[in-house]
Amino acid sequence: MAGNSNLHTANKEKNDEFYTQLVDIENELKHYKEHFKNKVVLCNCDDPFESNFFKYFAMNFNYLGLKKLIATCYDGSPISYTQLSFFDVPEKIVFTEKRKAYKIEITEVLDYNNDGAVDLSDVKYLLKSNKNSLSHLESDGDFRSYECVELLEQADIVVTNPPFSLFREYVALLMAYKKQFLIIGNQNAITYKEIFPLIARNKIWLGYNSGGQVFQVPKSFERNNTFFANGKKFAKFGNICWYTNLPTRKREEKLPLYKKYTPEEYPKYDNYNAINVDKVAEIPYDYDGVMGVPITFLDKYNPEQFEIVAFRKGEDGKDLVYSLSRNTSVNLGGAYQTLFQNTHTTTSSDQFLKVKKSIEESLYGKYSTSIPGMIKNAEGKIQGKITYARMTIRRKKDEN
Numbered sequence: 001m002a003g004n005s006n007l008h009t010a011n012k013e014k015n016d017e018f019y020t021q022l023v024d025i026e027n028e029l030k031h032y033k034e035h036f037k038n039k040v041v042l043c044n045c046d047d048p049f050e051s052n053f054f055k056y057f058a059m060n061f062n063y064l065g066l067k068k069l070i071a072t073c074y075d076g077s078p079i080s081y082t083q084l085s086f087f088d089v090p091e092k093i094v095f096t097e098k099r100k101a102y103k104i105e106i107t108e109v110l111d112y113n114n115d116g117a118v119d120l121s122d123v124k125y126l127l128k129s130n131k132n133s134l135s136h137l138e139s140d141g142d143f144r145s146y147e148c149v150e151l152l153e154q155a156d157i158v159v160t161n162p163p164f165s166l167f168r169e170y171v172a173l174l175m176a177y178k179k180q181f182l183i184i185g186n187q188n189a190i191t192y193k194e195i196f197p198l199i200a201r202n203k204i205w206l207g208y209n210s211g212g213q214v215f216q217v218p219k220s221f222e223r224n225n226t227f228f229a230n231g232k233k234f235a236k237f238g239n240i241c242w243y244t245n246l247p248t249r250k251r252e253e254k255l256p257l258y259k260k261y262t263p264e265e266y267p268k269y270d271n272y273n274a275i276n277v278d279k280v281a282e283i284p285y286d287y288d289g290v291m292g293v294p295i296t297f298l299d300k301y302n303p304e305q306f307e308i309v310a311f312r313k314g315e316d317g318k319d320l321v322y323s324l325s326r327n328t329s330v331n332l333g334g335a336y337q338t339l340f341q342n343t344h345t346t347t348s349s350d351q352f353l354k355v356k357k358s359i360e361e362s363l364y365g366k367y368s369t370s371i372p373g374m375i376k377n378a379e380g381k382i383q384g385k386i387t388y389a390r391m392t393i394r395r396k397k398d399e400n
């Protein structure tokens with residue numbers, strides 16, 4: 001078993017090793033230039049010798065008007081630097097079998113070779129020289145370590161592709177430190193109970209690009225959809241997107257609606273007072289109630305046009321914070337708790353669940369879901385048949 005678990009850990013580590021291509025970074029970052037002037041940028045999952053995020057910001061340091069660029073490298077990576085290194089590694093950084101944790105802090109990038117432009121060769125020179133500070137970290141470079149959190153505190157904007165296996169923790173840290181960010185993640189993260197509430201409350205939204213994306217991977221990376229090009233190994237991931245809290249113009253664009261609502265085409269859920277919409281493009285222009293739409297809707301979400309219906313108003317006019325249909329750890333209030341405990345101890349589990357449900361329904365209404373604003377699994381049945389994951393939205397009243 002121990003062997004299996006090691007294998008699992010190793011696989012997990014390995015699967016966090018995929019490297020963003022410069023072209024994908026450029027395609028997203030080109031929309032945010034105005035936000036970077038005079039800012040301290042942190043790339044905290046980025047070995048400067050391997051990361052195109054570092055390369056992008058170093059090459060565009062002057063164009064963006066950055067104040068400082070910081071990149072930190074994690075030593076927990078199972079790969080050796082030789083597999084992906086984009087630049088020659090200076091002697092100052094001594095590698096053993098594993099990468100060592102270090103940081104680089106840059107406050108200027110000049111035309112060192114006097115060729116009239118600040119480009120990759122200048123970045124190379126900069127990495128090799130002592131002009132900027134390149135130093136080992138005491139700890140392992142984990143983004144949660146005290147040293148990296150100190151750097152996070154200095155930063156205005158964090159930009160990277162963090163390890164997907166730690167995405168929840170990564171975002172929680174950024175939110176806790178109230179940082180602006182632009183990060184790559186898996187689209188599935190939209191449905192995480194730690195992430196969706198942030199989206200529903202308009203604290204996080206999607207950037208410009210989403211869908212399939214190709215990443216460079218170590219040669220040892222095992223996964224479907226890998227291929228070689230120019231001696232390098234790449235993997236295609238199908239559902240990638242950018243998460244950000246930087247303003248985007250895309251969020252101001254309205255989704256054109258052309259379909260008319262009919263009860264036949266848009267059936268209601270059995271257990272939720274909303275109609276099901278299978279395609280984002282087919283959201284009806286004349287339905288005023290709640291609609292369950294595919295999570296890809298977020299790519300078209302303009303908060304002026306739609307609201308995410310995550311917090312149902314109760315009789316008392318207060319928003320519900322969490323649904324109780326699954327989350328029994330929520331503070332239920334004395335009377336309910338007593339009833340709940342009594343029911344639990346004196347009835348069979350079927351009866352218990354029934355009573356529990358009816359209590360919850362009478363107290364909170366029958367339309368609550370386990371992740372507010374998200375209909376998943378059995379919550380989304382239509383005539384007994386489970387539908388795909390949906391998020392619940394409504395057209396804004398004054399929107400036409």
Ligand SMILES: C[S@@+](CC[C@H](N)C(=O)[O-])C[C@H]1O[C@@H](n2cnc3c(N)ncnc32)[C@H](O)[C@@H]1O
Nearest residue numbers: 016018019020045051074077142143161162163
């Ligand atoms: C998805 S890769 C992306 C690398 C790079 N940011 C890029 O986009 O090319 C995630 C990186 O985070 C590193 N990593 C894994 N766990 C980490 C941790 N706890 N703290 C910091 N970095 C970590 C991995 O070694 C890996 O290099």
